[in-house]
Amino acid sequence: MHGNMTWAFPLLLLMLAAPVAALSMDVAGSSPGSAVTVALDSEADVIFQVNGGTPYYAHGTTVKFVPHITGTLSVTAMAEGQTIQKTVRITSGSSGDGGSDDDDSGLWKKVVLGPETFNVTAESGETYEVKRRTALGALDASDATYVLNDEWYDQYGTLYLKSINGRAGEGLAGWVYQVNEKSPSVGANTYSVKKDDRVVFYYSESMSAQPEDSVEAIYLKVAFGTSTSNGDDGEESKMMRGSLKPADSSEINLGLPEGVTMTFGAGGARISVLQGAGGGDEEVIVRGDRVIIMRPGLLLTVLTGDLKMEDNSSTGQVRSVTAELMPNTEGLGGLSGAGGRIILTLAGIPGDGSITTGFSDRPSSEMTESLEGLAATEGRSLLGVAYVMEINKTNLKNGEDILGTVIRMEVDPAWVKEHGGTGAIRIVHIADDGTIEFLETRKILETEDSVTFEAESKNGLSSFVLGAIGGGKRAATPVMTAPATGSEAGTTPAPTAPQQTPLWAWATIPALFIGGAAYLMNRKEE
Known part of the structure; x- marks a missing residue:
């Protein structure tokens, strides 16, 4: 019996060594604003990554991803222990704006900008006149809500975007914008846009951040007309613009x-x-x-x-x-x-x-x-x-x-x-x-x-x-009061009385600095 089994071991080794059918992947598409389609011969986990930025995940035999900017798109598929990777160069089409009007795949919202001006009110309460055919005019026409800061207006003529759709900047993070994949060096209220320009407002958390890395971005395609609108048509846009009951x-x-x-x-x-x-x-x-x-x-x-x-x-x-x-x-x-x-x-x-x-x-x-x-x-x-x-x-x-x-x-x-x-x-x-x-x-x-x-x-x-x-002067920053205690859940607690730092406490600060300086001088002489 032992002799009869000797042939089985080489056969078993051949079976174990036989390669599993290799995972294959075809990638089609290479324009920003248009879908890149990945076709696989079996279900796999797919990772998309543009310019080494935030990875996006998908699963299936046919999956799609829409890059927002030009650069290098890395596509990685993994299934049953196999990994295959391809890179695609994302470049603008011959039209120079990322595709034709029919190639937007719904990612770019069309805004029609008229020749008029419009008024904006900064958080200071001051009102400013802005040309509609500007980057800020495009944002305004998109129905986004935003807050403007005019701290630098007198010096540079710039209205700073403090928040959009309720998301405010914190520390070094904040809202920036690009026009045709370039970052202008002037404020959105003064940058003049042209027909077919593509404007992106996105929340940036670092100096090197790009729209595809952002937690929130607004993609706008500019068109010119005799009056301003957000370019939407039909019953869907009517509901979005004002039919909320x-x-x-x-x-x-x-x-x-x-x-x-x-x-x-x-x-x-x-x-x-x-x-x-x-x-x-x-x-x-x-x-x-x-x-x-x-x-x-x-x-x-x-x-x-x-x-x-x-x-x-x-x-x-x-x-x-x-x-x-x-x-x-x-x-x-x-x-x-x-x-x-x-x-x-x-x-x-x-x-x-x-x-x-x-x-x-x-x-x-x-x-x-x-x-x-x-x-x-x-x-x-x-x-x-x-x-x-x-x-x-x-x-x-x-x-x-x-x-x-x-x-x-x-x-x-x-x-x-x-x-x-x-x-x-x-x-x-x-x-x-x-x-x-x-x-x-x-x-x-x-x-x-x-x-x-x-x-x-x-x-x-x-x-x-x-x-x-x-009466009096309006404060530039909110005034906070001390927290209340004993408020009941489910009801609005009674507001607490405001408290301020007493003047004598502020007066002690210069004294502490002077005393510390005298002590250091004495130690130096010793």
Whole structure:
């Protein structure tokens, strides 16, 4: 028997040594703004990386990736212990703008810029006239919300972008822009754009950052016309521009509708949308690189990096999530022109997260007293309170689920006039722990029926007050008060009285420096 088995060992070795069918990969496409398609002979994990930047992950036999800029695209596929890699040179097409008008794949939003000018209001309250056919004009036409800082305007004529869509710069990180893949050396408000220019505003976290590395970017293609528009057509754009209806009740649910799911893996979160998702009072729109979810009181926009359609569903990696909320204003009684909107930058889509709002035009005596004390810290007085917007969060945390907050509050123009005018209006933030602060407030819109004021809340989402203060000089930075103690969960805590550092404490600082210097001189002489 042993002799009969001797032939089996070489055969077994040959079987073990026989090579597994090699993984093969074909790559097609090489233009920015157009899909690069990868076809494999078996399912594999695929990694895309442009210019050594942030890797993007996909899985399947046919996957697509859309590069945003020129450079070197590295494509790596892995399956059953095998790895294959190819590089593709991403270059602009013959048109010089990354492809034809029909080759945008929904990544570049068309904005039509007219020959007119428009006015912008910086956070200082100053208003500036800007030519529409500028980089800033393109951003403004895209319907993005932004905050401008005019600190360098007198010296350089530049309006600095402090935040876009609620995401503000911190430290060395902030918003920058490119035009046709080049970074201009002037502010977006002075850089003149041309027809077919491609403008990208993106959040940069380092000097070498590129749009594809950014956590958030806005891609705009410029067209010229007799008037300005964001270039969208049809019912989808109408909904995005103004058909958001107030919530049916005080609670606004942020969860996903039927037919929309989220999955999580090593490459991050992915969203999948079945054809015909939504229904009833919910609408789900897949448009370009965005998934838009609408229901009464909510406009949820999910920006993806590689949205593609297979069979009856669309799937893409989630890059950013923003939510615009329009609360129910019951409780304001006869106060005309009043209302509010909340714009949030979210870390994801909380399946069971919700926000409950309530309005009151009669603040408590305790709240009024605290607001009077806060105004006094600026040497000013409280002229009046239009209303209070109370906000409670369920399964949502500031800094974790909520990354950015912009609040808009509307009021009757007559009320503004009676309480000191636009410059007197301030939005006040009441934090979950009872801390109160004045927010930098700016007017963004005025009609015959209402005036809309906007402020960015760097300390998150909780309750807000629209009020007016008068007398003295307006402070350049928010004034914070000491945190409250013993606040009850689910209710807006009573604001605490403001506190300031006593003058004698500041006076001791020079004395300490002088004493320290004398001590060092004596030691040196010894």
